[in-house]
Amino acid sequence: MENKQISLTAAEISTLWSSFLYDSMTIQVIRFMKEKVKNEDIKPAIEKAYDIALRHLFEYEKIYHMENMPVPYGFTEKDVELGAPDLFTDTFKLTYILHMSRVGMVTHTASLALAARKDMRQLYGSCLRNVEELYQLASDVALAMGLYLRRPYIPYPKQVSLIHDKSYLSGMNPMTSHRILNSIEISHLSLNIETNQTGVMLTSGFMQTAQSPEVKKYMQKGKEISKDHISKFSAILLKDDIQAPISADHAITDSTTAVFSEKLMMFHMSLMSTAGFGNYAAAAAASQRSDLTLLYEKLSLQIGLYAKDGANIMIENRWLEEPPAAPNRDQLGKNKK
Structure with missing residues (x-):
């Protein structure tokens, strides 16, 4: 056909x-x-x-x-x-x-x-x-060029092991020590540090070249969120003596001249928020320590609220296109009358 x-x-x-x-x-x-x-x-x-x-x-x-x-x-x-x-x-x-x-x-x-x-x-x-x-x-x-952000290394496993204790999944009790991070959890923490480092640089560039105070303020908030998330993820790695990924010489210039339209910058941040939300959801599903799952869920809510604020700004300025939608059958019926 x-x-x-x-x-x-x-x-x-x-x-x-x-x-x-x-x-x-x-x-x-x-x-x-x-x-x-x-x-x-x-x-x-x-x-x-x-x-x-x-x-x-x-x-x-x-x-x-x-x-x-x-x-x-x-x-x-x-x-x-x-x-x-x-x-x-x-x-x-x-x-x-x-x-x-x-x-x-x-x-x-x-x-x-x-x-x-x-x-x-x-x-x-x-x-x-x-x-x-x-x-x-x-x-x-x-x-x-020596610019690739290497993620943490761990020793090769010497044997195959099974999980024998349900405490392996715990992490919420502040009175007990957490188990050491496994490789899956390390990889997600590292990836999310790396993506937030990119977010810090982008929001910095957008903030210093944005023309409206509203967009500047939004970019500043995004930068603070990314830096806070980097700090939280890095602290978890360092607690287990695992070096957090360190960004290479990635930077923005000191230019304040407008480069991109504010519509583009706001849409770009919407895309970054969506990607970050997806990364955190995947990390929460893959992490077996309950404290990490809870942290990702908490930070996802923060990203969701930030994205909603961005969508409101875009709607107010008529920058947000509406996705294709199904017809409103009830409204069609009323119009027919």
């Missing part, structure tokens, strides 16, 4: 819409980085990221036109000022590509799993392969 005879499902419409907004935003950030990058080792990763985002956006638009659906507004070259002074160091540009390629692998995997129609499965499979290639390239460059 031809694809044109099969309508897109609600899941396929939603992933197409989300993917379009994600890539149309990302391409504007990378467009600026591509214009400013000077390091010849980092430049190929930036250029590849830009080319991938362009190809993805082209494929999304083809489907919108084929299905006779309106193309979302998304983001355009009007949302970035290429003539502004550089806001990010080249090392942060590489870190940004690494972070966004990880986010891309997660989102495209989810989109592929939700796709039914053959062309949609092929699209998201191709998108996934593209961002995986980008991640491999950016990782190789970071390792070669």
Whole structure:
């Protein structure tokens, strides 16, 4: 059966819409980085990221036109000022590509799993392969330059062991000592430190270039949240004599000239919040110590409230596009009368 005879499902419409907004935003950030990058080792990763985002956006638009659906507004070259002074160091540009390629692998995997129609499965499979290639390239460059953020090491296990005591799952009693972290818990704590370090840098850059006091205040709050979460996660690792990941020389410049539209910056923070929420949910599900599960749930609530504040700002300024929705059957019935 031809694809044109099969309508897109609600899941396929939603992933197409989300993917379009994600890539149309990302391409504007990378467009600026591509214009400013000077390091010849980092430049190929930036250029590849830009080319991938362009190809993805082209494929999304083809489907919108084929299905006779309106193309979302998304983001355009009007949302970035290429003539502004550089806001990010080249090392942060590489870190940004690494972070966004990880986010891309997660989102495209989810989109592929939700796709039914053959062309949609092929699209998201191709998108996934593209961002995986980008991640491999950016990782190789970071390792070669000594910029890859290494996560903690532990000794190799010498034998296979079974859990014999239910106390292995405990951690809430302040009167008893916690068991030592296992490798799964260490990996999630480390990953969440790393993503929050990226969040600190982004919010710092957005805060110093935002024009409205409202957006500046929002970015300042996001920076404080990220720094607080880094502190909490690092303290848990250090309590077991495990070194927390230390960021390399990732920084922003001292430029205060507006680079990105406030609509783009607010949407970017919404994306970061969504990714962080997903990371914490995965960490809570995988962690076997009850105190860690509770901590992730508590911090997830904080991120959720922060994201809601951001959504309110975007709605008030008419920056937030509405996702495709099912028709209101009750309202349609009333209109018919």
